[in-house]
Amino acid sequence: MFDTRELGRRPGTLKRLSRTVEAPADLGNEVIGAPEGEPVELDLRLEAVMDGVLVTGTARAAVKGECVRCLEPLERQLAADFQEMFAYPDADARTESGDDAEDEEDTYYLEDDLIDLEPVLRDAVVLALPLQPVCREDCPGLCPDCGARLADDPDHHHDAVDMRWAALQELAGSNQDREKDNEPRPAGDEPQEK
Numbered sequence: 001m002f003d004t005r006e007l008g009r010r011p012g013t014l015k016r017l018s019r020t021v022e023a024p025a026d027l028g029n030e031v032i033g034a035p036e037g038e039p040v041e042l043d044l045r046l047e048a049v050m051d052g053v054l055v056t057g058t059a060r061a062a063v064k065g066e067c068v069r070c071l072e073p074l075e076r077q078l079a080a081d082f083q084e085m086f087a088y089p090d091a092d093a094r095t096e097s098g099d100d101a102e103d104e105e106d107t108y109y110l111e112d113d114l115i116d117l118e119p120v121l122r123d124a125v126v127l128a129l130p131l132q133p134v135c136r137e138d139c140p141g142l143c144p145d146c147g148a149r150l151a152d153d154p155d156h157h158h159d160a161v162d163m164r165w166a167a168l169q170e171l172a173g174s175n176q177d178r179e180k181d182n183e184p185r186p187a188g189d190e191p192q193e194k
Helices: 100-103 116-127 162-178
Strands: 014-022 032-034 039-049 050-068 073-087
Touching: 014 100, 032 073, 050 116, 050 162, 073 116
Parallel strands: none
Antiparallel strands: 014 039, 032 050, 039 050, 050 073
C-alpha cells in the first residue's frame, strides 16, 4: 500500500519512491517465481493526473525455480516494468457514461488515497517470467530412458531396439548365420539374380 496524499489532486505533481517490500505468496508460476518473503525492490514514480494517479515503476527480485530440461535448481535476477492508472473513486462521475463492463473490471481505484500495488506487481512479475526456464540455452536435459543428466555424461546412450523393427532384425541375423547372398545353396539351387 502506498499513500498518495502528498500528491494531492493537482495534475502534474510527481513523487518518486524507492522501497523494498517482501514478496507475496505465489509470486510466480509452477516452475519459477520469487519465494514468499524475499525482498522485492521497487522504483516508483507516482504522478497525479486528471482522473487519478499514474504509477510507473520497475520491480527487481531474485527468482528461483528449476530448469525444465534437466530439473536442476536455478536462480536469476528479474526486472519487470509496469505502468498502471489508479482512478479516483469519484472519477466515474466525470467520465462519459456507457463505458464497457470490461473496462470497469480492469480499472484500479484509490481507496482513502492509498494504492494497493500487489495485483499490478503480481501481473508484471508473472508476465516477465520465462515460461520454460533453462539453466543454460544448450541444456541437453535428461535421458528419456533412465533419467540420467546428459550434461554430466555427453556420450550417454542406450542400445534400444524399436519393437516395430525387431522381426526384421531377427531375419537379418538368421540370414547372416546360414547363408550369404549370391552363394549356391546347399540343395544345389542357383541363386536368383537381382
